[in-house]
Amino acid sequence: MEWQKLEYIAFVHFTVNTFTDKEWGEGTEDPKVFLPTELDCRQWARVCKEAGMKMMILTAKHHDGFCLWPSRFTEHSVKNSLWREGKGDVVREAAEACREYGLKFGFYLSPWDRHEKCYGDSPRYNEYYKNQLRELLTNYGKIHEVWFDAACGEGPNGKMQIYDMEGYVGVMRQLQPGAASMGPYDGYAKDESGYGRETEWMAVPRFIPADGSLYEPRNVGQALGYINRPDFGSRALSVEVVTKHHYPWDWWVSENIVSIRPGWFYHASQDNEVKSLEKLLDIYYCSVGRGGPLLLNIPPDRRGRIHETDAQRLREMGKVLRATFATDLARGAKATASQVRHGHAAYAAANTVDGDHYTYWMADDGTEATALEYDLGGEKTFNRVVLQEFVRRGQRVEEFAVEVWDGQEWVEAAHGTTIGYKRIFCIADVKAQKVRVRILRSRICPTLASFGLYFAPPVSEILGQ
Protein backbone atom coordinates (compact mmCIF):
# COMPACT_ATOMS: atom_id res chain seq x y z
CA MET A 1 0.00 0.00 0.00
CA GLU A 2 2.93 2.33 0.71
CA TRP A 3 4.20 1.57 -2.76
CA GLN A 4 0.83 2.25 -4.37
CA LYS A 5 0.76 5.60 -2.61
CA LEU A 6 3.79 6.70 -4.64
CA GLU A 7 1.52 6.84 -7.70
CA TYR A 8 3.74 8.80 -10.08
CA ILE A 9 7.21 7.40 -10.80
CA ALA A 10 10.05 8.12 -13.20
CA PHE A 11 11.55 5.41 -15.35
CA VAL A 12 15.03 6.27 -16.64
CA HIS A 13 16.37 4.34 -19.62
CA PHE A 14 20.04 5.04 -20.17
CA THR A 15 22.91 2.86 -21.42
CA VAL A 16 25.07 2.17 -24.49
CA ASN A 17 21.89 2.36 -26.59
CA THR A 18 21.80 6.09 -25.90
CA PHE A 19 25.07 6.35 -27.81
CA THR A 20 24.42 3.79 -30.54
CA ASP A 21 20.90 5.07 -31.24
CA LYS A 22 19.32 1.68 -30.55
CA GLU A 23 16.39 0.40 -28.51
CA TRP A 24 17.81 -3.06 -27.93
CA GLY A 25 21.59 -3.39 -27.85
CA GLU A 26 23.35 -6.46 -29.20
CA GLY A 27 25.65 -7.02 -26.25
CA THR A 28 28.68 -6.57 -28.50
CA GLU A 29 29.03 -2.83 -27.91
CA ASP A 30 32.44 -1.53 -26.93
CA PRO A 31 32.12 -0.08 -23.41
CA LYS A 32 33.95 2.95 -24.76
CA VAL A 33 30.84 4.08 -26.62
CA PHE A 34 29.35 4.98 -23.25
CA LEU A 35 30.56 8.54 -22.87
CA PRO A 36 28.12 11.10 -21.50
CA THR A 37 29.70 14.53 -21.68
CA GLU A 38 27.82 16.25 -18.84
CA LEU A 39 26.17 13.50 -16.84
CA ASP A 40 24.05 15.15 -14.15
CA CYS A 41 21.83 12.85 -12.11
CA ARG A 42 20.88 15.76 -9.88
CA GLN A 43 19.27 17.37 -12.90
CA TRP A 44 17.26 14.16 -13.46
CA ALA A 45 16.15 14.18 -9.84
CA ARG A 46 15.29 17.88 -9.94
CA VAL A 47 13.13 17.33 -13.02
CA CYS A 48 11.35 14.39 -11.33
CA LYS A 49 10.78 16.42 -8.20
CA GLU A 50 9.36 19.35 -10.12
CA ALA A 51 7.11 16.94 -12.02
CA GLY A 52 5.69 15.67 -8.74
CA MET A 53 7.17 12.19 -9.07
CA LYS A 54 8.00 10.19 -5.95
CA MET A 55 10.51 7.59 -7.15
CA MET A 56 13.05 7.00 -9.90
CA ILE A 57 13.78 3.61 -11.47
CA LEU A 58 17.03 3.41 -13.42
CA THR A 59 18.05 0.76 -15.97
CA ALA A 60 21.14 -0.50 -14.13
CA LYS A 61 21.44 -3.13 -16.89
CA HIS A 62 19.38 -3.43 -20.06
CA HIS A 63 19.24 -6.38 -22.45
CA ASP A 64 22.72 -5.57 -23.86
CA GLY A 65 24.24 -6.53 -20.51
CA PHE A 66 26.19 -3.29 -20.03
CA CYS A 67 26.27 -2.32 -16.35
CA LEU A 68 25.92 1.30 -15.27
CA TRP A 69 27.78 0.39 -12.10
CA PRO A 70 31.27 -1.19 -11.82
CA SER A 71 30.07 -4.73 -11.16
CA ARG A 72 32.71 -7.11 -9.82
CA PHE A 73 31.24 -9.88 -11.93
CA THR A 74 31.79 -8.54 -15.44
CA GLU A 75 34.09 -6.33 -17.46
CA HIS A 76 31.14 -5.11 -19.49
CA SER A 77 30.46 -1.96 -17.52
CA VAL A 78 31.24 1.69 -16.89
CA LYS A 79 34.61 0.67 -15.50
CA ASN A 80 35.84 0.00 -19.03
CA SER A 81 34.39 3.16 -20.48
CA LEU A 82 36.25 6.43 -20.76
CA TRP A 83 33.58 8.18 -18.74
CA ARG A 84 35.14 9.54 -15.52
CA GLU A 85 38.21 7.55 -16.58
CA GLY A 86 36.45 4.33 -15.73
CA LYS A 87 35.95 5.41 -12.11
CA GLY A 88 32.32 6.45 -12.46
CA ASP A 89 29.17 4.79 -11.16
CA VAL A 90 25.86 6.00 -12.58
CA VAL A 91 23.82 3.92 -10.14
CA ARG A 92 25.57 5.60 -7.20
CA GLU A 93 25.15 9.10 -8.62
CA ALA A 94 21.47 8.47 -9.33
CA ALA A 95 20.80 6.92 -5.91
CA GLU A 96 22.51 9.83 -4.17
CA ALA A 97 20.69 12.42 -6.24
CA CYS A 98 17.38 10.76 -5.36
CA ARG A 99 18.22 10.86 -1.67
CA GLU A 100 19.16 14.53 -1.92
CA TYR A 101 15.85 15.38 -3.58
CA GLY A 102 13.72 13.17 -1.34
CA LEU A 103 12.87 10.65 -4.04
CA LYS A 104 12.73 6.92 -3.58
CA PHE A 105 15.03 4.86 -5.75
CA GLY A 106 14.73 1.58 -7.60
CA PHE A 107 16.45 -0.19 -10.46
CA TYR A 108 15.73 -2.26 -13.53
CA LEU A 109 17.99 -5.26 -13.98
CA SER A 110 17.27 -7.12 -17.18
CA PRO A 111 17.38 -10.90 -16.74
CA TRP A 112 17.85 -11.20 -20.51
CA ASP A 113 21.55 -10.52 -21.09
CA ARG A 114 22.94 -10.57 -24.62
CA HIS A 115 26.53 -10.05 -23.53
CA GLU A 116 27.18 -12.45 -20.68
CA LYS A 117 28.78 -15.63 -21.95
CA CYS A 118 27.20 -17.90 -19.36
CA TYR A 119 23.71 -16.82 -20.37
CA GLY A 120 21.90 -20.01 -21.35
CA ASP A 121 23.88 -22.11 -18.87
CA SER A 122 20.99 -21.74 -16.48
CA PRO A 123 22.49 -22.42 -13.02
CA ARG A 124 25.62 -20.39 -13.79
CA TYR A 125 23.78 -17.42 -15.20
CA ASN A 126 21.25 -17.45 -12.36
CA GLU A 127 24.16 -17.19 -9.95
CA TYR A 128 25.65 -14.34 -12.01
CA TYR A 129 22.33 -12.49 -11.99
CA LYS A 130 21.86 -12.99 -8.24
CA ASN A 131 25.40 -11.73 -7.61
CA GLN A 132 24.59 -8.56 -9.50
CA LEU A 133 21.32 -8.24 -7.62
CA ARG A 134 23.21 -8.57 -4.32
CA GLU A 135 25.64 -5.82 -5.34
CA LEU A 136 22.83 -3.46 -6.22
CA LEU A 137 20.73 -4.34 -3.19
CA THR A 138 23.64 -3.99 -0.77
CA ASN A 139 25.76 -1.05 -1.87
CA TYR A 140 23.29 1.67 -2.74
CA GLY A 141 21.18 2.33 0.33
CA LYS A 142 17.48 1.71 0.47
CA ILE A 143 15.98 0.27 -2.70
CA HIS A 144 12.23 0.61 -3.16
CA GLU A 145 11.57 -1.34 -6.32
CA VAL A 146 13.28 -3.88 -8.53
CA TRP A 147 12.14 -4.29 -12.10
CA PHE A 148 12.58 -7.83 -13.38
CA ASP A 149 11.83 -7.38 -17.05
CA ALA A 150 10.31 -10.45 -18.66
CA ALA A 151 11.37 -9.48 -22.19
CA CYS A 152 13.56 -11.93 -24.06
CA GLY A 153 14.20 -11.79 -27.77
CA GLU A 154 16.13 -15.02 -28.15
CA GLY A 155 14.75 -16.89 -31.13
CA PRO A 156 14.16 -20.64 -31.28
CA ASN A 157 17.88 -21.14 -31.94
CA GLY A 158 18.89 -18.80 -29.18
CA LYS A 159 20.15 -19.76 -25.79
CA MET A 160 17.47 -21.14 -23.55
CA GLN A 161 17.91 -19.68 -20.11
CA ILE A 162 15.55 -20.75 -17.35
CA TYR A 163 15.35 -17.86 -14.94
CA ASP A 164 15.27 -18.69 -11.26
CA MET A 165 12.66 -16.01 -10.61
CA GLU A 166 11.81 -17.40 -7.21
CA GLY A 167 15.50 -17.20 -6.27
CA TYR A 168 15.81 -13.65 -7.64
CA VAL A 169 12.80 -12.45 -5.70
CA GLY A 170 14.12 -14.32 -2.67
CA VAL A 171 17.38 -12.34 -2.77
CA MET A 172 15.38 -9.14 -2.98
CA ARG A 173 13.07 -10.07 -0.09
CA GLN A 174 16.07 -11.00 2.01
CA LEU A 175 18.21 -7.93 1.35
CA GLN A 176 15.53 -5.27 0.88
CA PRO A 177 12.31 -6.58 2.43
CA GLY A 178 10.60 -3.23 1.91
CA ALA A 179 11.10 -3.24 -1.86
CA ALA A 180 8.35 -4.00 -4.35
CA SER A 181 9.05 -6.04 -7.41
CA MET A 182 7.87 -5.55 -10.92
CA GLY A 183 7.48 -9.04 -12.18
CA PRO A 184 6.42 -11.99 -10.13
CA TYR A 185 3.77 -10.96 -7.80
CA ASP A 186 3.85 -7.32 -6.76
CA GLY A 187 3.21 -5.53 -9.99
CA TYR A 188 2.86 -6.22 -13.66
CA ALA A 189 2.63 -4.14 -16.80
CA LYS A 190 -0.31 -4.98 -19.01
CA ASP A 191 1.11 -3.15 -22.04
CA GLU A 192 3.27 -0.10 -22.74
CA SER A 193 0.54 2.46 -23.37
CA GLY A 194 0.44 4.00 -19.90
CA TYR A 195 -3.34 3.60 -19.88
CA GLY A 196 -5.07 1.60 -17.19
CA ARG A 197 -8.40 -0.09 -17.73
CA GLU A 198 -11.76 1.53 -17.11
CA THR A 199 -12.59 -1.47 -14.92
CA GLU A 200 -9.44 -2.43 -13.07
CA TRP A 201 -9.20 -5.25 -10.56
CA MET A 202 -5.93 -5.34 -8.67
CA ALA A 203 -5.88 -9.08 -8.50
CA VAL A 204 -4.48 -12.04 -10.29
CA PRO A 205 -5.15 -15.74 -9.89
CA ARG A 206 -2.18 -17.41 -8.28
CA PHE A 207 -1.46 -20.41 -10.41
CA ILE A 208 -0.21 -23.08 -8.14
CA PRO A 209 1.65 -25.47 -10.37
CA ALA A 210 1.60 -29.16 -9.69
CA ASP A 211 5.30 -29.20 -10.40
CA GLY A 212 7.91 -26.45 -10.31
CA SER A 213 7.92 -22.99 -8.93
CA LEU A 214 5.30 -20.36 -8.60
CA TYR A 215 7.42 -18.03 -10.71
CA GLU A 216 7.98 -20.51 -13.48
CA PRO A 217 7.44 -18.53 -16.71
CA ARG A 218 4.61 -20.81 -17.80
CA ASN A 219 2.66 -20.02 -14.65
CA VAL A 220 3.30 -16.33 -14.90
CA GLY A 221 2.35 -16.51 -18.57
CA GLN A 222 -0.88 -18.26 -17.69
CA ALA A 223 -1.61 -15.57 -15.11
CA LEU A 224 -0.93 -12.89 -17.72
CA GLY A 225 -3.26 -14.68 -20.12
CA TYR A 226 -6.00 -14.21 -17.56
CA ILE A 227 -5.09 -10.61 -16.84
CA ASN A 228 -5.40 -9.64 -20.48
CA ARG A 229 -8.82 -11.16 -20.94
CA PRO A 230 -11.53 -8.56 -21.53
CA ASP A 231 -13.65 -10.14 -18.80
CA PHE A 232 -10.75 -10.12 -16.34
CA GLY A 233 -12.04 -9.51 -12.85
CA SER A 234 -15.63 -10.36 -13.72
CA ARG A 235 -17.60 -12.37 -11.17
CA ALA A 236 -17.98 -15.24 -13.65
CA LEU A 237 -14.27 -15.51 -14.35
CA SER A 238 -13.40 -15.14 -10.69
CA VAL A 239 -15.76 -17.96 -9.78
CA GLU A 240 -14.28 -20.09 -12.54
CA VAL A 241 -10.74 -19.53 -11.30
CA VAL A 242 -11.65 -20.52 -7.78
CA THR A 243 -14.11 -23.35 -8.37
CA LYS A 244 -12.59 -24.96 -11.43
CA HIS A 245 -8.90 -24.47 -10.76
CA HIS A 246 -8.94 -23.84 -7.00
CA TYR A 247 -6.56 -20.95 -7.41
CA PRO A 248 -6.57 -18.23 -4.79
CA TRP A 249 -6.29 -14.59 -5.76
CA ASP A 250 -3.26 -12.40 -5.14
CA TRP A 251 -3.10 -8.64 -4.85
CA TRP A 252 -1.20 -7.70 -7.99
CA VAL A 253 -1.13 -4.10 -9.09
CA SER A 254 -1.08 -3.03 -12.69
CA GLU A 255 1.84 -0.68 -13.24
CA ASN A 256 1.18 1.65 -16.15
CA ILE A 257 4.35 2.17 -18.13
CA VAL A 258 4.97 4.53 -21.03
CA SER A 259 7.73 6.72 -22.39
CA ILE A 260 7.50 10.48 -22.83
CA ARG A 261 8.95 9.83 -26.31
CA PRO A 262 8.27 7.04 -28.81
CA GLY A 263 11.40 5.15 -27.70
CA TRP A 264 12.50 4.02 -24.26
CA PHE A 265 15.99 5.35 -25.00
CA TYR A 266 16.94 8.81 -26.19
CA HIS A 267 17.15 9.38 -29.93
CA ALA A 268 17.83 12.89 -31.24
CA SER A 269 15.51 12.10 -34.15
CA GLN A 270 12.61 12.02 -31.66
CA ASP A 271 13.20 15.49 -30.22
CA ASN A 272 10.03 16.66 -31.92
CA GLU A 273 7.99 13.73 -30.70
CA VAL A 274 7.88 14.45 -26.98
CA LYS A 275 4.33 13.82 -25.80
CA SER A 276 2.19 16.91 -25.37
CA LEU A 277 1.11 18.11 -21.95
CA GLU A 278 -2.48 17.30 -22.89
CA LYS A 279 -1.55 13.72 -23.75
CA LEU A 280 0.51 13.31 -20.56
CA LEU A 281 -2.36 14.58 -18.42
CA ASP A 282 -4.74 12.20 -20.16
CA ILE A 283 -2.36 9.32 -19.42
CA TYR A 284 -2.11 10.46 -15.80
CA TYR A 285 -5.86 10.49 -15.30
CA CYS A 286 -6.19 7.10 -17.02
CA SER A 287 -3.44 5.47 -14.94
CA VAL A 288 -3.20 7.04 -11.48
CA GLY A 289 -6.87 7.94 -11.91
CA ARG A 290 -7.66 4.25 -12.42
CA GLY A 291 -5.81 3.00 -9.42
CA GLY A 292 -2.40 1.93 -10.71
CA PRO A 293 0.95 3.72 -10.51
CA LEU A 294 2.23 5.60 -13.57
CA LEU A 295 5.83 4.90 -14.53
CA LEU A 296 6.70 7.62 -17.00
CA ASN A 297 9.99 7.10 -18.81
CA ILE A 298 12.30 10.09 -19.29
CA PRO A 299 15.42 9.10 -21.20
CA PRO A 300 18.59 11.16 -20.66
CA ASP A 301 20.40 12.25 -23.82
CA ARG A 302 24.05 11.80 -24.81
CA ARG A 303 25.11 14.58 -22.51
CA GLY A 304 23.55 12.59 -19.66
CA ARG A 305 20.86 15.17 -19.10
CA ILE A 306 17.10 15.15 -19.54
CA HIS A 307 16.53 17.09 -22.73
CA GLU A 308 15.15 20.63 -22.27
CA THR A 309 11.87 19.87 -24.07
CA ASP A 310 11.12 16.88 -21.83
CA ALA A 311 12.17 18.79 -18.71
CA GLN A 312 9.91 21.69 -19.60
CA ARG A 313 6.94 19.38 -20.27
CA LEU A 314 7.42 17.66 -16.92
CA ARG A 315 7.73 20.94 -15.07
CA GLU A 316 4.43 22.03 -16.62
CA MET A 317 2.82 18.75 -15.70
CA GLY A 318 3.94 19.19 -12.09
CA LYS A 319 2.53 22.71 -12.01
CA VAL A 320 -0.81 21.63 -13.40
CA LEU A 321 -1.17 18.69 -11.01
CA ARG A 322 -0.20 20.79 -7.99
CA ALA A 323 -2.67 23.54 -8.91
CA THR A 324 -5.41 20.98 -9.56
CA PHE A 325 -5.06 19.06 -6.33
CA ALA A 326 -4.09 21.97 -4.07
CA THR A 327 -7.37 22.21 -2.16
CA ASP A 328 -9.74 19.40 -1.34
CA LEU A 329 -13.14 21.07 -1.24
CA ALA A 330 -14.70 18.07 0.51
CA ARG A 331 -12.22 18.05 3.39
CA GLY A 332 -14.10 18.33 6.67
CA ALA A 333 -17.53 18.26 4.97
CA LYS A 334 -20.46 17.04 7.04
CA ALA A 335 -20.62 13.40 6.06
CA THR A 336 -23.43 10.96 6.67
CA ALA A 337 -23.96 7.41 5.50
CA SER A 338 -27.21 5.54 5.14
CA GLN A 339 -25.48 2.82 7.08
CA VAL A 340 -22.37 2.52 9.24
CA ARG A 341 -20.85 -0.79 10.26
CA HIS A 342 -22.11 -1.67 13.76
CA GLY A 343 -23.10 2.01 14.01
CA HIS A 344 -19.54 2.46 15.23
CA ALA A 345 -17.52 5.69 14.99
CA ALA A 346 -14.49 3.68 13.81
CA TYR A 347 -16.36 3.18 10.52
CA ALA A 348 -18.09 6.58 10.32
CA ALA A 349 -18.59 8.46 7.05
CA ALA A 350 -16.56 11.35 8.48
CA ASN A 351 -13.46 9.16 8.08
CA THR A 352 -13.66 9.63 4.31
CA VAL A 353 -13.10 13.39 4.51
CA ASP A 354 -10.50 13.60 7.30
CA GLY A 355 -7.47 13.52 4.97
CA ASP A 356 -6.25 10.28 6.54
CA HIS A 357 -6.04 7.33 4.20
CA TYR A 358 -5.84 4.86 7.06
CA THR A 359 -9.27 5.68 8.48
CA TYR A 360 -12.32 4.64 6.51
CA TRP A 361 -16.05 4.19 6.32
CA MET A 362 -17.47 0.69 6.08
CA ALA A 363 -20.96 -0.78 5.77
CA ASP A 364 -22.42 -3.77 7.58
CA ASP A 365 -22.02 -7.32 6.35
CA GLY A 366 -24.64 -8.12 3.76
CA THR A 367 -24.87 -4.56 2.48
CA GLU A 368 -23.91 -4.25 -1.13
CA ALA A 369 -25.73 -1.05 -2.11
CA THR A 370 -25.75 2.04 0.05
CA ALA A 371 -24.96 5.76 -0.07
CA LEU A 372 -22.91 8.48 1.58
CA GLU A 373 -23.91 12.13 1.56
CA TYR A 374 -21.70 15.20 1.90
CA ASP A 375 -22.73 18.72 2.83
CA LEU A 376 -19.91 21.05 1.82
CA GLY A 377 -21.20 23.83 4.08
CA GLY A 378 -21.73 26.18 1.12
CA GLU A 379 -21.74 26.04 -2.65
CA LYS A 380 -18.46 24.94 -4.18
CA THR A 381 -17.37 24.66 -7.80
CA PHE A 382 -15.44 21.54 -8.74
CA ASN A 383 -14.49 19.44 -11.77
CA ARG A 384 -12.50 16.57 -10.28
CA VAL A 385 -13.92 13.80 -8.09
CA VAL A 386 -11.54 11.47 -6.26
CA LEU A 387 -12.57 8.26 -4.49
CA GLN A 388 -10.45 5.67 -2.71
CA GLU A 389 -11.41 2.34 -1.25
CA PHE A 390 -9.60 1.13 1.83
CA VAL A 391 -7.67 -1.47 -0.12
CA ARG A 392 -6.16 -3.13 2.92
CA ARG A 393 -9.56 -4.78 3.05
CA GLY A 394 -9.37 -5.57 -0.63
CA GLN A 395 -11.12 -4.16 -3.63
CA ARG A 396 -14.89 -4.48 -3.38
CA VAL A 397 -16.90 -1.90 -5.30
CA GLU A 398 -18.22 -2.95 -8.72
CA GLU A 399 -20.40 0.01 -9.62
CA PHE A 400 -21.05 3.43 -8.17
CA ALA A 401 -22.36 6.86 -9.04
CA VAL A 402 -21.59 10.36 -7.81
CA GLU A 403 -24.54 12.76 -7.77
CA VAL A 404 -24.93 16.45 -7.03
CA TRP A 405 -28.01 18.19 -5.61
CA ASP A 406 -29.11 20.93 -8.00
CA GLY A 407 -31.66 22.40 -5.56
CA GLN A 408 -34.47 20.18 -6.76
CA GLU A 409 -33.09 16.77 -7.47
CA TRP A 410 -30.00 14.60 -7.56
CA VAL A 411 -28.16 14.80 -10.87
CA GLU A 412 -25.54 12.25 -11.86
CA ALA A 413 -22.05 13.71 -12.28
CA ALA A 414 -20.01 10.52 -12.59
CA HIS A 415 -20.70 6.83 -12.95
CA GLY A 416 -18.12 4.11 -12.75
CA THR A 417 -17.38 0.49 -12.10
CA THR A 418 -14.27 -0.11 -9.99
CA ILE A 419 -12.78 2.33 -7.48
CA GLY A 420 -9.86 0.40 -6.00
CA TYR A 421 -6.90 2.24 -4.56
CA LYS A 422 -7.91 5.43 -6.37
CA ARG A 423 -10.38 6.63 -8.93
CA ILE A 424 -10.33 10.14 -10.38
CA PHE A 425 -13.08 11.56 -12.55
CA CYS A 426 -12.64 14.65 -14.69
CA ILE A 427 -16.08 16.24 -15.08
CA ALA A 428 -17.41 19.55 -16.38
CA ASP A 429 -17.45 22.38 -13.80
CA VAL A 430 -20.33 21.90 -11.39
CA LYS A 431 -21.46 24.10 -8.52
CA ALA A 432 -23.16 22.41 -5.58
CA GLN A 433 -23.37 22.25 -1.82
CA LYS A 434 -24.51 18.65 -1.52
CA VAL A 435 -22.92 15.65 -3.15
CA ARG A 436 -23.62 11.98 -2.67
CA VAL A 437 -21.84 8.76 -3.51
CA ARG A 438 -24.09 5.81 -4.26
CA ILE A 439 -22.50 2.42 -4.11
CA LEU A 440 -24.63 0.43 -6.52
CA ARG A 441 -22.89 -2.93 -6.43
CA SER A 442 -20.18 -4.29 -4.24
CA ARG A 443 -18.76 -7.79 -3.85
CA ILE A 444 -19.00 -7.58 -0.13
CA CYS A 445 -19.85 -4.72 2.23
CA PRO A 446 -18.09 -1.66 0.78
CA THR A 447 -15.43 0.58 2.29
CA LEU A 448 -14.37 4.10 1.39
CA ALA A 449 -11.14 5.60 2.68
CA SER A 450 -11.48 8.97 1.05
CA PHE A 451 -13.72 11.19 -0.97
CA GLY A 452 -12.34 14.40 -2.46
CA LEU A 453 -13.50 17.23 -4.71
CA TYR A 454 -11.15 19.57 -6.53
CA PHE A 455 -11.26 22.42 -8.95
CA ALA A 456 -8.76 22.30 -11.83
CA PRO A 457 -8.26 25.78 -13.25
CA PRO A 458 -7.74 25.94 -17.03
CA VAL A 459 -4.23 24.83 -17.96
CA SER A 460 -3.51 28.11 -19.76
CA GLU A 461 -4.32 29.98 -16.56
CA ILE A 462 -2.04 27.78 -14.45
CA LEU A 463 0.84 28.15 -16.87
CA GLY A 464 0.19 31.88 -17.36
CA GLN A 465 -0.16 31.49 -21.12
Ligand code: FUL
Ligand atom coordinates in the same frame (compact mmCIF):
# COMPACT_ATOMS: atom_id res chain seq x y z
C1 FUL B 1 10.57 -3.98 -22.25
C2 FUL B 1 11.98 -3.81 -22.82
O1 FUL B 1 12.22 -4.74 -23.87
C3 FUL B 1 12.07 -2.39 -23.32
O2 FUL B 1 13.30 -2.12 -23.94
C4 FUL B 1 11.85 -1.47 -22.12
O3 FUL B 1 12.92 -1.62 -21.20
C5 FUL B 1 10.50 -1.79 -21.46
C6 FUL B 1 10.26 -0.99 -20.23
O4 FUL B 1 10.42 -3.14 -21.13
O5 FUL B 1 10.31 -5.27 -21.90
